[in-house]
Each structure stands twice: as structure tokens, then as C-alpha cells.
Amino acid sequence: MINSSGRSGDAEVAIAAAAAGADVVRTLYGQRLARIDKGAGDFATAADVAAEKAILDVIRAARPEDAVLGEEGGQHGGADAERQWLVDPLCGTLNYAVASMLVAVNVALRDGAAAVADPFSGEVFCTDGETAWVRSEGADAPLVPEPATRLVDVNLDPPFPNAPGFRATDLLAHPDFVARFRPRVVSTTLALAWVAAGKRAAYITDGGDLSDSVHFAAGIALCRAAGCVVTGIDGAPVGPAGRGLVVAADAETHELLMAMICGRA
Template sequence: MDLEHARQVAAQAAEAAGRLLREGGRGGTPGARPKGENGDVVTDLDVASEKLLLERILTAFPDHSVIAEESGLVGAAGGEWTWLIDPLDGTNNVAIGLPAYVVGLALCHHGRPVLGVVHEPVPAHTWSAVLGRGAHGPSGVRLAPPYRPWRHGPVVAWTQGHGVSRAAAHPLKMRLDLGARRVLQLWAPLLSWVMLARGDIDGFVGYCAEAVDLPAGALLAHEAGIEIRALDGGPFLWGVDGPPEDRSFVAGHPEAIPALLELVGSA
């Protein structure tokens, strides 16, 4: 498997989807409607972006399986190579006119991510990573965020899975609100991973995160030098097929991890 070729295909597909989203979102959000019973929404843009991405990926890799946000599994389950596609991460933002959204793709080999691409349509910036080869941003710049000690608590991002009730996440989220300088809840987890990989924020905490949008962002941050741990400080399990609890994490610069774990450990 030529992962560099796969990265190029994924980046070009994500950028094409980004252009579609950017043009289609002008003048309002077409066809926004409820999705499920937890307040989430889906739009015609989600569907159109996913259609484009599926066509690009399956044309280039017809033997691969795909798990897409709206379509679910396309192809056989449990294959050697599986793509995860989030055609519009941040739909709720788009629905209220907030230009904070991205397109994300990940390629997994036997369930472990080996390639991640995240594209932000508004500035037309693309970030990508291949396992063991580093993470790169626009113009091929390699991502390597420095450690910056904080004086008044860290700035951290927060995400929780769609199926998590506010009550279930309440103790952990409250502890972050009390101990962090600022807690960002962007409604676009992949954008939070990009901010962490760039060094814009100090940490990222997730509780039962969604499987489709986790691998691309986590791999990007990991390849930029970010450390990712389970909430109890143990190893982070990279597979996407396990229970939602396995997708709970604390992420930050290696020198910041002890303080971040101490912050969430009290919850």
C-alpha cells in the first residue's frame, strides 16, 4: 500500500469537498434538519460532501471499505483497509452561520489509523499525517508545537460523543471548567485536534468520542509530537471498534500531560 499516494488522493478529495461546502454554504444552510434525538443536525451539504468523498475514495481504492458519517459502512466489515469519512465536522456550526468546520478522512489498517487528512474550507488549509512520517500543514510545513508552561491554568478543548448525556459527562466537564483557564467546545473535534497539533491550545479532553472523526485528528496530533493517554493515565487504545469508553482521552504536549492528567484525575 502506497500511503503517500493515498494521502494525496485523500487531500485532493477533502479539498474538493471543501470547495463544495464553501460555495454551497453561501447565503444560508440548505436543507438543515434534525438528526437523531440529541439535538444534532444534518444538511444537504453533509450529504453532497460525503457523496463526493465516497466517489473519490472508492474510485481510487475499490477494494477498500469505508465507514462514512451519513452512509455508514460501505463494503465489507473487518477488511484490511478501511476509510473513515467525516464529510462535514461542525454541521451545527454551519447551521448557525459559524464558519468553524472541517472535512476529515482517515485510513485504518486492521483498525489502526495510518493516515489522516483534515481540511478547513474557509482558509483552504489542509493538514495531513502518515504514521511514522510526521504531520504537515499548508505548504508542507512540519508540525511540532513547543511546550509552553501556563501560569493560570491550561486552555483545553472538550468533546463528548453524541450518545453521552450531559449528566454523564458532568463531573469531568465541571472539573475542567474549574481548573482550566478556558474550555473550548467547538462542536468540531477535528478542528480541536488541528489546534492542538499547531500549538494553539494546551490540551484536549474527550469522553466517549465519536469513532468516525477521532482517528484522523488523533493521528495528526500524535505525529506532531502530542501525547495521548486514557483518562486514567494508561495507554490510549487506537482501535475504533471497541466500546465508546475506549475513545476517552487526554491529549497534550508530553511535558504537559502530568498536569493535565492531574486535572482530570480528580473527577
């Protein structure tokens, strides 16, 4: 039974919804699935659609008055609703379609609770908007960002709205980056949860305002609650005038990356 009220109740709704989506993603993994063409080389699979339905069912049962924006199904309820959930049922569809397990299920209440589920590890990374933790096998542990891995995940997927001023590929060739960090490209926002959990030192992506993106809202909420440094690629706060995303486990890592980006963004 999901707690029906309060901030902690919203977190449990987010966790239950993300876990429901993850169950679908895991169950359908490796099957030949119908594809829905989105244009420009992008597509959804039947798993995306089924996972989003499972997530919506949980949210509707627990929060029937809330609006939901889903990547596949679009807007449910008023877009100007006081409470709106942002749902990305399968982040990493291209990975999933070729039987790669690097995917995430993202559920976030705008300006509130959020959860990111890893369907294959069984971990659900969570926040109530103030604190952040990971739930695994029924046990909760706090998320503790840590830069020691020196692994920086860089999103190389288009579009690149800030080019030619900023190109992620240029950063990978920067002498200071090569000397201090090791790049990773997993092509899923699961990497944001990994920054919060100390599995990555930082995450970088191009883009515009990502604060209300179904793809990024849950990961941003997690990282903020865990104490990560979260800005755009220009160092400004993430928001309506934002430009991409730089999330670092600590201030020193963020400063190093911004120094490399400076003059290019």
C-alpha cells in the first residue's frame, strides 16, 4: 500500500512507478519487439509503450488528480496542473533494442520526488526532494557522490544546439581532460544516477533547458538532493535559460570541467 499523502508518500509513488516500469523492461528484454518510428533515426519499442502504461497505472492509482507527461503518450491532464509527473519509461531505447542492458526508467514529480530504476541491477535511486538514497533488495542506503573513479560520462547523441561553441567531442580531446579523467559513453541518463551514487565523477550533455525534460528531470533531482554540483555548460543554473548540463560529484571536479569548457560554450 503506497502512502497516500506527504513528501515521503510522493517518493514511494515514484519508486513504485519506476519499479513497475522496470519490471516490464526486464520482462520484455531480448524479445523481438515492434518499433514505432519517431523520425531522424529515433524510435520507440513496444517495451517503451508498455512500461509507460505500467508507470501511469501506478501514478493514477495513487495520485488520480495529478497530471502526467510521458515520453510516449504525451500529456495526460492539464499541462498547467499544480502537480505534474515527468515520465521516461525507457531511457536508452537504442541500447535496449540491441540487447544492451544500459537503460533507465525515469519518474519525477516536477520540483519534488523522483526515482530512477535500473531494471537489470534491481537498484532504484530515489529522492524525496531533500535527501537521496538507493533501494536494493528492500534495503535503503544514502547516495554519496564521490569523484575518485575519475570517470566522466559524456552524452554524444544529437542534437547539438550549442555547436560550434560547444562540442562534446572537443572536450574528449582536451589535453587536461585526457590527463585527469577517463570518458565513458553509456547513452542513457542512468549515468546521472551513477554520479549521485559515486560510480561516475561527472556527467556532461549538450542541450537547452533540461530541467523539465522527461529524460533528465529525475536524474537532476537525484543529483541535487545527493549534493552534486549541477549547472549548465555555461556554469549558469539549470532552468528556462539553461544550456545543457554539467553535473559533478564535487566542486573541484566541476571547476576543472568548466575550465576546459570555458571559451567553447
